[in-house]
Amino acid sequence: MARKPPISNSVKELRVRHGDMTQQQLGDAIGVTRQTVIAIEQNRYSPSLESAFRIARLFNVGVEDVFSWDE
Amino acid sequence: MPFKEKSAWIMAVLLTALGAAYYYVVAAISIESGQLATPMFRTIIIYTVCLIIFSVIGHTVIGILAPKEANAAADERERSIFHRAGHYSSYFMGAGVVMSLGAYMFLRSGDLLFYTVFASLMVGQIMEFVFQIIFYRTSF
Numbered sequence: 001m002a003r004k005p006p007i008s009n010s011v012k013e014l015r016v017r018h019g020d021m022t023q024q025q026l027g028d029a030i031g032v033t034r035q036t037v038i039a040i041e042q043n044r045y046s047p048s049l050e051s052a053f054r055i056a057r058l059f060n061v062g063v064e065d066v067f068s069w070d071e
Numbered sequence: 072m073p074f075k076e077k078s079a080w081i082m083a084v085l086l087t088a089l090g091a092a093y094y095y096v097v098a099a100i101s102i103e104s105g106q107l108a109t110p111m112f113r114t115i116i117i118y119t120v121c122l123i124i125f126s127v128i129g130h131t132v133i134g135i136l137a138p139k140e141a142n143a144a145a146d147e148r149e150r151s152i153f154h155r156a157g158h159y160s161s162y163f164m165g166a167g168v169v170m171s172l173g174a175y176m177f178l179r180s181g182d183l184l185f186y187t188v189f190a191s192l193m194v195g196q197i198m199e200f201v202f203q204i205i206f207y208r209t210s211f
Contacts, residue, residue, distance in 0.1 A: 031146065032146040032147060032148065033073060033140075033143065033146050033148075033149070035073040035076075035148075035207075036146050036147070036148040036149070039148060044209070045148050047147070047148075048147050051147060
């Protein structure tokens with residue numbers, strides 16, 4: 001039914017490095033709920049391309065620096 | 072727990088409890104009269120009014136506890152959860168309706184058809200909320 005997506009990310013590390021931003025602040029900045037940020041950080045949900053770009057732009061990094069494909 | 076997951080819990084519990092109560096009443100009347108009770112408009116109205124009242128009370132309580140979340144629109148993950156939960160639950164409702172029609176072809180009971188189709192609607196709706204809860208709590 002719902003399987004874990006084969007994509008890992010460094011959202012939590014970037015968030016902490018970015019002035020210890022809270023999950024709520026990140027969620028508000030990219031237009032998702034805090035629960036969705038938690039799901040992204042725990043690799044339980046792969047965000048849309050738009051949200052992925054929003055996260056990358058917020059942290060001033062490339063999308064590939066935030067998300068990577070797990071072989 | 073997100074507001075919409077709490078809402079799904081409330082609706083799943085309410086629909087299950089009120090559905091069980093409805094069919095308990097139908098069974099009690101049927102046993103007493105010795106035959107399947109004819110569907111009564113009054114019972115359906117009571118069921119519907121109770122569902123509306125209790126769901127409004129439940130949502131008011133969780134809304135007061137988290138007013139900001141209550142007013143927020145569903146985000147991309149939640150929309151995806153709702154779509155998929157609706158999709159899977161439709162199979163339950165469809166299977167129930169098909170079985171009801173099959174039973175009607177053999178038994179020719181309009182009353183039984185009403186009860187089984189109504190039960191299919193209830194099960195389909197309950198399963199939609201159950202799937203929402205599952206998807207909220209698992210990988211999605």
